[in-house]
Amino acid sequence: MRLWMHELRLLLRARLALFALLLLGALTIAGIVAGIAEVERQRTAIEAIAKPQAEDIGAIAAWVDKSRDPGSAAYYSFHPTWDPPSPLAFAAIGMRDVAPYMLRVRALGLEAQVHDGDNFNPQLALPGRFDFAFVLVFLAPLFVIALFHDLASGEREAGRARMLDALPGTRRRLWLRRGGLRFALLFVALALPFATAAVLSGASLVAILAILSVTAAYLLFWIALSVLVSRLRWSSVANAATLAACWLVLVLVLPTLGHVAINRAITVDQGAEIALAQREAVNRAWDIPREETMRRFYASHPHWAGSPPLPVDFHYKWYFAFHQVGDESVADRVRAYRTGLEQRGAAARTLGWVLPSVGVQAILTRLAQTDLSAQLAYQDRIRAYHARLREFYYGYLFNDRPFCQSDFAAAPRFEP
């Protein structure tokens, strides 16, 4: 124990080491505060939906109540959906700043709605978020390099290496103690602020432990790399330069190359083409006999087939039917698009097995539920909710039941 305390005193006496540790702690806290602020902003926005939404529906209800037309109710009512941030979202914002976390949908064709984005300033999103994941993936390795690049070479250059080697039986233990202490302090600078924030935000213990293990493993990877480089017995300066170059390649250059390669290898039918095809299918309905649309609709939705035939003039059930038929006509493309996106995500995760920086980012965004899969899962929830909305309104439309003011409250509500 005395030896450990002595090591600690020795380490903290070096101004660079002390400064580096304090700076890393400060940056971690700053990253976490920025992450929490962003997550809070999103929570507040989600909570703020209820009031204006109620006013909006109230106004529509008052207006629809005059005609009691279920078609108008379905056409004009937008229903909110939202994707609340997970307890760990603050640590890795992931895609939550560029993909919507709130989306209002109505019972019309979903493919024209589900890909809508929210307002965001692209120029602010461009450099990437400043959050715990960024501090860990991008900055922490630099601190490892600062503290470890001269661990052995520093002693050699100061002329103490021979003496230390000559001390009986303690050589291994000395280096373990030195390295272990530096590792422990770096880990604490990262882990303490994170664990505090994670516990306070109610994250599960398993997830917290997982992230702490990833943090430790990532630090150990960089420490191992530093030790490997120091085996070459170069000068401290050469070590630092080599390690910084490794950092550049592993954290900046290879992931960007990987991005280019993945997008090349896995071609995704552009989402815009789905939108084009869906519009074509939807609008064609105006030019073909209405019965043809209804036949197609009833074929896939037999439980509405008993609905009375269409009147001579406009009926909303035909309008909604052709929207649904339009959605169904692009279902294959939608599945292919989604599969392509999933493949890209999977390819990136595979790359994460080779590139620790990518791997850590992937694990963090997965545990924080802020990655592409989480985004697709939110879309699935929107799809499921939208299906319920359709069924709800169809019950009025296809049975010609009047839609009263009180019926607005009966509309299915989104459960996140």
Next chain:
Amino acid sequence: MSPLRLIARDELRLMLRNRVAVIAFALLVLLTLVAVATSWSHQRGVAELRARQQAAAEAAFDAQPDRHPHRVVHYGHFIFRPLGPLAAFDPGVDAFTGNSMFLEGHRQNSANFGDVRQSSLLVRFGQLTPAFVLQAVAPLLLIFLGFGVIARERERGTLQPLMLQGASRGQIVAGKLGALGLVALLAGLPAMLGFALIAGQPDALAAPMAVIALGYAAWLALWTVAIVLVSALVRRSRDALLALLAVWAVVVVLLPRVAPDIASAAYPLANRLQTDIAIARDLRGMGDSHNPDDPYFARFKQSVLARYGVTRIEDLPVNYKGLLALEGEKMTSSLFDRYAGESFAAQANQNALVSTIGMLSPAIGLRDLSMAAAGTDFTGHRRFLEQAEAYRYDLVQRLNRLQAEAVSYANDTAGDAGADRRKRVSGNHWQAMPEFKFRQPDGATLADAALPGLAVVLMWLGAVSILLFLATRRLGVR
């Protein structure tokens, strides 16, 4: 041979002998060439894809059968944002903005399907472009090659003998500066070569390219001077390396990420849900064209009847429903413009704040300069959105006018079995509608937009140069 050139030559020879330095330099050149090649081919692929999609959308629009004009208002139109020629050098926010837009009546849609939502998480690590290599990687190479230029001499005690042999302080520093400057020039050359290739494209503009070349030259010069400065100030080369790496990490990696958080906290942006609900509320307040008793539209009806000198809308020489559509679109569009204007203003404020923070980090200034000159910054995107909205409004109003003039009111309001047929107008009308043509800004506009960023980089270059001048005078003094 002057001492200055001797010192420069000696420094270069030393770098050449350093195997790591040579390999690093070769890697940088390779990386730049890969970046130029992939970025260019990506940009051409994107440009071709969007041109193809635009042509397909155009053909689909023109090929519509006979329809009621209001159907076409809802059929809408797809437009795709074309890329400027310099996007191959710096694509800016292109991946983040969404590149297609659906235009229809009564609605202002956002640009959708940005690459950032169609790519794996790797897209957030940055994009491999010539601009990225020059902004982030090249300075790092210069640091590795140059951190010791003066510190090494001092550390090994060779500085005093140099001076004793008659080299002045100024000559020593200038020689080192010259050597590192030459390396910087060589490091920037491949990117500039790629730049020259891009310049060969027919619609590339000279003025913004000159500003970009100047900006990056100043950026590399800034690092050259800063490296020599730090090397002259610190006692040991190790400290010089660590200090320079720290400066690089803060300036190039950290500040550009922190600044947006500050900006978005200072100027919050209304989200789409809020905006949509607010627009719907305002519209209800303005009047409802579907409601026959609405006071606003009752007044509108009276004014129309008065203008044509008739008493019933059935007697109007034009289709009243078309006039109503024209008026309704005018009202909704003015609302859209107002809310879009507020959002643009907030985003412009955010970006201005980031640029102000950029005074601390010339990397932000350089990025602003680069994107602005390439026309790929927020302003460039806004240019597209505004032109798209103007086009949307014009298209919808042309269709509404068609409804007013080519569809009779009697047919438009009829509900009998044959009415649908009689409401339609010839499909030839769709072909007569103008096509969307994005007007690229001219060179002077782009170059002007890049000047503030250039000023920041030059200011830093000036400040660091003065510091180096002062440090030179104290060189070797203990």
